[in-house]
Structure formats: structure tokens, C-alpha cells
Amino acid sequence: MKTYIVGGAVRDELLGLPVKDRDHVVVGATPEQMLARGFRPVGKDFPVFLHPETQEEYALARTERKTAPGYRGFVFHTAPEVTLEDDLVRRDLTINAIARADDGSLTDPFGGRRDLAARVFRHVSDAFLEDPVRILRLARFAARFADFTVAPETMALMRKMVDAGEVDALVAERVWQEISRGLMEDKPSRMLAVLRECGALARILPELDALWGQPATGARIARVVDYAAKRGFALPVRFAALMLGLGQAGRSPVDAACERLKVPTDCRDLAVMAAREQDKVNRAGSLAPDAVVTLFECCDGFRKPERFAQMLAALECAVRGGAPDAPTGQPWPPGPLLLAALGAARAVNAGAVAQSCGDDKARIPAAVHAARVGAVRHAPGIADAAD
Ligand SMILES: Nc1ccn([C@@H]2O[C@H](COP(=O)(O)OP(=O)(O)OP(=O)(O)O)[C@@H](O)[C@H]2O)c(=O)n1
Numbered sequence: 399m400k401t402y403i404v405g406g407a408v409r410d411e412l413l414g415l416p417v418k419d420r421d422h423v424v425v426g427a428t429p430e431q432m433l434a435r436g437f438r439p440v441g442k443d444f445p446v447f448l449h450p451e452t453q454e455e456y457a458l459a460r461t462e463r464k465t466a467p468g469y470r471g472f473v474f475h476t477a478p479e480v481t482l483e484d485d486l487v488r489r490d491l492t493i494n495a496i497a498r499a500d501d502g503s504l505t506d507p508f509g510g511r512r513d514l515a516a517r518v519f520r521h522v523s524d525a526f527l528e529d530p531v532r533i534l535r536l537a538r539f540a541a542r543f544a545d546f547t548v549a550p551e552t553m554a555l556m557r558k559m560v561d562a563g564e565v566d567a568l569v570a571e572r573v574w575q576e577i578s579r580g581l582m583e584d585k586p587s588r589m590l591a592v593l594r595e596c597g598a599l600a601r602i603l604p605e606l607d608a609l610w611g612q613p614a615t616g617a618r619i620a621r622v623v624d625y626a627a628k629r630g631f632a633l634p635v636r637f638a639a640l641m642l643g644l645g646q647a648g649r650s651p652v653d654a655a656c657e658r659l660k661v662p663t664d665c666r667d668l669a670v671m672a673a674r675e676q677d678k679v680n681r682a683g684s685l686a687p688d689a690v691v692t693l694f695e696c697c698d699g700f701r702k703p704e705r706f707a708q709m710l711a712a713l714e715c716a717v718r719g720g721a722p723d724a725p726t727g728q729p730w731p732p733g734p735l736l737l738a739a740l741g742a743a744r745a746v747n748a749g750a751v752a753q754s755c756g757d758d759k760a761r762i763p764a765a766v767h768a769a770r771v772g773a774v775r776h777a778p779g780i781a782d783a784a785d
Pocket residue numbers: 404405406407421488489490491494495529531532535
């Protein structure tokens with residue numbers, strides 16, 4: 399039996415990037431031999447094992463046969479006769495199909511090093527067709543390796559897959575997994591551009607696809623999401639910033655998209671809230687203290703101040719990032735203004751105010767609200783309104 403390092407680890411090493419996790423492929427072994435050597439199987443009927451000490455993944459060299467459309471239709475075939483090349487040929491991209499043996503020698507039957515040098519994403523073989531997730535993976539890699547282009551024949555193949563309905567057959571969780579990862583890369587707009595070019599965006603996020611088609615709008619959305627990435631914001635902020643691109647129409651298209659993609663609650667809540675409150679927040683400098691406190695209440699800002707700050711970050715991206723050639727670090731007044739006001743309002747001792755209401759419990763909410771309005775009135779930048 400012989401083992402090789404394959405996939406992302408070899409690719410990243412050749413690119414001079416830090417290697418996170420290493421995947422291994424094992425040639426010439428049976429599951430029984432792996433177990434006898436102390437490897438632990440991962441799941442059932444899946445020829446992947448964990449090394450007893452390093453816990454790294456070791457997969458038996460395998461070929462795959464597609465049995466049904468979509469993500470679930472796989473059958474794995476492993477046997478000691480399956481060669482390294484058999485295993486590599488069924489991988490997604492040439493740059494991910496390079497293997498390195500223990501002695502350092504590389505096996506690169508499909509020109510992976512050539513494509514790394516030329517900065518091209520190219521599918522290895524027709525096996526690419528068997529797994530529509532690969533369309534999303536490629537798009538995600540484009541967001542990470544922003545100077546790579548997609549080989550024309552690979553783009554053509556992806557179009558064919560999209561036209562055949564392969565993307566529609568993917569389960570929402572799997573789609574979200576890739577989209578969310580792509581949003582966390584350096585240039586998320588590249589993922590969206592690749593998805594649009596092959597037709598997948600129209601299937602996954604038709605709302606966004608339609609807007610992307612209007613040149614100025616598409617360019618703005620791209621800038622906003624890349625700006626959010628440049629600022630290093632967390633996933634919910636990046637997602638909310640992207641969804642703000644759906645425009646003033648606000649809540650319903652965002653809701654519909656989140657529903658369809660089964661977007662996790664934290665991302666969804668932030669996106670919906672940001673779309674709902676964007677006008678108010680952008681007018682923060684002219685809001686009366688009472689309206690400011692009401693805004694905090696509507697956003698549950700007293701209990702979730704971090705989420706409120708994230709919403710501000712998303713709205714800042716939409717405004718600052720939306721401007722062409724926007725330099726980062728340009729001030730956005732509503733942000734510091736509302737954060738200072740929220741700090742002042744949170745400093746109010748709601749417990750003490752409640753106690754001062756005595757037995758008149760029904761008065762508590764209004765009394766707490768009024769005390770907070772009083773505190774906000776003195777916060778920096780708050781409008782001098784007589785409310
Ligand atoms: N749908 C998939 C998933 C994975 N692979 C192969 O399995 C390797 C490891 O997969 P994974 O860790 O998911 O991707 P990486 O390429 O390692 O990228 P990342 O840096 O995101 O881990 C890939 O390089 C590729 O050879 C594939 O061909 N098709």
C-alpha cells in the first residue's frame with residue numbers, strides 16, 4: 399500500500415500558501431487492511447479513514463459512478479486495483495488533481511502545475527459532470543484565487559450542467575455551504591460573476607441575477623460585497639450587505655431568497671433587519687431621540703447590541719462600498735452616532751426604573767422607554783428635536 403497527499407494541500411503548497419488540512423489517498427489497500435493498521439473509518443460505506451495519531455483523512459483510491467441526479471446519487475467503488483491516476487481523473491480541477499508521494503515526487507497527469515502557472519481553473523475530465531457541487535466549488539475558488547480565469551471548455555461544461563437542471567437538484571444546505579464559504583473569501587464578487595456566467599446564479603438567486611444584469615447595479619453589488627470582505631466582516635454582515643443589493647424593495651425578496659436557500663437564522667435575521675431599517679439608519683442624524691430608541695427596540699438592540707453593530711456594519715458596506723473607488727476607512731456618520739446612542743441608552747438602569755414604578759407594572763415599558771430617550775438626548779450627534 400502506498401499513500402499520497404492530494405488536493406488542496408498540494409495545490410496550496412505549490413502556490414506558496416499555508417496548508418491547512420492535508421488529505422491523503424491510499425492506493426493498493428482494502429478497508430480491512432486499513433482497520434488492521436489502526437485507522438478509524440469515517441461514517442458507513444464511505445472509504446475514508448482517520449489516521450490513528452494525526453487524525454488526518456486517508457481515502458482509499460476510488461472511482462465514482464453516478465446513479466441519480468443531484469447530490470445524493472453516488473456510489474463509491476474502491477478496490478486495491480484502483481490506481482492513483484484512476485483516482486485523480488475523477489477529481490474536479492486539474493489544480494486539485496496533483497498528488498505528492500512521501501519522497502516529494504509529484505504525480506500530475508492532467509497538467510495541474512501548468513494550470514497553476516497559467517492561473518486557470520480547468521476541469522480534469524467528464525467526471526466533473528457527475529457532481530454539480532463542483533460548479534459552486536469552482537465559483538468559490540474564483541473568490542479565493544481572484545486572478546484565476548475559467549477555461550472556456552470548463553465554462554461551457556458548467557453551462558451544459560446548469561441547462562440540464564443539475565443545480566436545481568442540489569439540496570439547499572449544500573448550496574448554502576458553498577455560497578457562505580465563498581462569501582468569506584477575499585473577493586466574493588468573483589464567485590457571483592462565475593455563477594452568473596454559467597447560468598447558476600439565475601437558478602440559485604434569481605433576484606440577484608436579474609439585478610446583476612443591469613451593468614451599473616451589478617457593479618455596485620460586486621463592490622459592496624468585496625468591500626465587506628476587505629473590511630474582514632463576519633459572514634452575517636457580508637450576507638446582509640449582499641442582500642441589501644436587492645434594493646429598497648427590502649424585506650420580501652430577502653425573505654424569499656433566505657427561505658429558498660435555507661439560510662441560517664443569524665444571517666437571515668441580520669439581512670432582513672438591515673433591509674427593513676436601512677432608510678432610518680441612514681437618516682440617523684436627523685432622527686428624534688424617541689425614534690432612535692424605537693429603532694433600538696425594533697432591532698432588539700438592548701439585548702443584542704453586537705447584532706445591532708453588525709447591522710450597522712452591513713449598512714455601512716452598502717453605502718461606503720457602493721461608491722466607485724471607495725477608499726476604506728472613510729467615515730460613515732450613522733455608525734458611530736447610533737453606537738454611542740445605544741451605549742447611552744443601555745447605561746440606563748432599567749431595573750431601577752422598573753422599581754420606581756412600584757405596583758403599577760403596566761407603566762414599566764413606557765417608563766423605561768422614556769428614561770432611555772432621556773439618555774439618548776445627550777448622546778453625541780443626536781438631533782435636537784423637541785419630542
Ligand atoms: N466535489 C468535490 C470535492 C472534492 N474534490 C477533490 O477532493 C479534494 C479535497 O477536497 P476539499 O478539501 O473539499 O477541497 P480543497 O481543494 O482541499 O480546498 P479547500 O482549501 O477549500 O479545503 C479536492 O482538492 C479535489 O481533488 C473533488 O474533486 N470534487
